[in-house]
Amino acid sequence: MDDKSIVCRCSDLSVKDIRDLIAQGYTTFDEIKRISRVGMGPCQGRTCTQLVLRELSIATGKPLSELLPGTYRPPVKAIKLKAICECTQGGEAHD
Numbered sequence: 001m002d003d004k005s006i007v008c009r010c011s012d013l014s015v016k017d018i019r020d021l022i023a024q025g026y027t028t029f030d031e032i033k034r035i036s037r038v039g040m041g042p043c044q045g046r047t048c049t050q051l052v053l054r055e056l057s058i059a060t061g062k063p064l065s066e067l068l069p070g071t072y073r074p075p076v077k078a079i080k081l082k083a084i085c086e087c088t089q090g091g092e093a094h095d
Contacts (some may be wrong), residue, residue, distance in 0.1 A: 007055075008048035010041020017050055022059045029053060029070040039070060 003016035005027055026032045029039070029052055038052055039045030053067050060067075 001051075007051045008036075008041065010037045010043055010048075011037045013038055013048070015051075018055050019059070024056060027056065027060055029056065029068060032056075033070050044072070045070070058076065 001015045003014060003019070005015045007013050007018055008014055015083050017036065018032065021032050021036060026035060030050070032052060032085070033039050036095050046084055053069060054066055056062070056067055
Protein backbone atom coordinates (compact mmCIF):
# COMPACT_ATOMS: atom_id res chain seq x y z
CA MET A 1 0.00 0.00 0.00
CA ASP A 2 1.23 3.50 -0.71
CA ASP A 3 1.59 6.12 2.04
CA LYS A 4 -1.57 8.00 1.03
CA SER A 5 -3.91 5.01 1.34
CA ILE A 6 -6.45 5.45 4.12
CA VAL A 7 -6.27 2.83 6.85
CA CYS A 8 -8.89 4.20 9.24
CA ARG A 9 -11.73 6.14 7.67
CA CYS A 10 -13.30 6.97 11.02
CA SER A 11 -10.17 8.73 12.30
CA ASP A 12 -8.84 9.74 8.86
CA LEU A 13 -5.50 7.95 9.27
CA SER A 14 -3.31 7.00 6.35
CA VAL A 15 -0.70 4.27 6.00
CA LYS A 16 1.95 6.97 6.44
CA ASP A 17 0.39 8.03 9.77
CA ILE A 18 0.53 4.44 11.04
CA ARG A 19 4.09 3.92 9.78
CA ASP A 20 5.19 7.17 11.44
CA LEU A 21 3.74 6.02 14.77
CA ILE A 22 5.53 2.69 14.47
CA ALA A 23 8.78 4.54 13.68
CA GLN A 24 8.26 6.59 16.85
CA GLY A 25 8.29 3.37 18.88
CA TYR A 26 4.63 2.41 19.18
CA THR A 27 4.75 -1.32 18.49
CA THR A 28 1.42 -2.69 19.72
CA PHE A 29 -2.09 -2.12 18.46
CA ASP A 30 -3.17 -0.75 21.85
CA GLU A 31 -0.36 1.83 21.86
CA ILE A 32 -1.26 3.01 18.37
CA LYS A 33 -4.96 3.03 19.27
CA ARG A 34 -4.40 5.19 22.35
CA ILE A 35 -2.26 7.73 20.52
CA SER A 36 -4.26 7.92 17.27
CA ARG A 37 -7.80 6.66 18.15
CA VAL A 38 -7.57 4.05 15.36
CA GLY A 39 -10.25 1.43 15.92
CA MET A 40 -12.30 3.69 18.19
CA GLY A 41 -14.65 5.19 15.59
CA PRO A 42 -18.15 4.11 14.60
CA CYS A 43 -16.89 0.96 12.87
CA GLN A 44 -15.05 -0.14 16.06
CA GLY A 45 -12.00 -1.27 14.08
CA ARG A 46 -13.81 -3.51 11.61
CA THR A 47 -12.00 -1.94 8.67
CA CYS A 48 -8.68 -0.88 10.14
CA THR A 49 -7.55 -3.42 12.74
CA GLN A 50 -6.16 -5.95 10.27
CA LEU A 51 -4.44 -3.21 8.23
CA VAL A 52 -2.70 -1.83 11.32
CA LEU A 53 -1.69 -5.32 12.45
CA ARG A 54 -0.26 -5.99 8.99
CA GLU A 55 1.87 -2.84 9.20
CA LEU A 56 3.03 -3.85 12.68
CA SER A 57 3.92 -7.31 11.40
CA ILE A 58 5.99 -5.88 8.57
CA ALA A 59 7.77 -3.38 10.83
CA THR A 60 8.51 -5.73 13.73
CA GLY A 61 9.04 -8.95 11.79
CA LYS A 62 6.53 -10.76 13.99
CA PRO A 63 3.91 -13.00 12.36
CA LEU A 64 0.30 -11.79 12.55
CA SER A 65 -0.54 -14.74 14.81
CA GLU A 66 1.71 -13.27 17.53
CA LEU A 67 0.21 -9.77 17.43
CA LEU A 68 -2.76 -8.96 19.64
CA PRO A 69 -5.66 -7.02 18.11
CA GLY A 70 -6.03 -4.79 21.15
CA THR A 71 -8.42 -4.40 24.04
CA TYR A 72 -12.10 -4.02 23.33
CA ARG A 73 -14.74 -2.90 25.74
CA PRO A 74 -18.49 -3.18 25.25
CA PRO A 75 -20.46 0.01 24.66
CA VAL A 76 -21.64 1.63 27.86
CA LYS A 77 -25.17 2.80 28.55
CA ALA A 78 -25.68 5.58 31.09
CA ILE A 79 -27.60 4.66 34.21
CA LYS A 80 -28.82 6.86 37.05
CA LEU A 81 -27.30 6.26 40.48
CA LYS A 82 -30.80 6.13 41.93
CA ALA A 83 -31.51 3.00 39.87
CA ILE A 84 -28.36 1.32 41.18
CA CYS A 85 -29.26 2.17 44.78
CA GLU A 86 -32.81 0.91 44.39
CA CYS A 87 -31.62 -2.33 42.85
CA THR A 88 -29.03 -3.02 45.58
CA GLN A 89 -31.61 -2.29 48.30
CA GLY A 90 -34.02 -4.87 46.93
CA GLY A 91 -35.99 -2.46 44.83
CA GLU A 92 -37.20 -2.98 41.32
CA ALA A 93 -34.54 -3.17 38.60
CA HIS A 94 -34.69 -0.47 35.94
CA ASP A 95 -33.62 -0.58 32.30
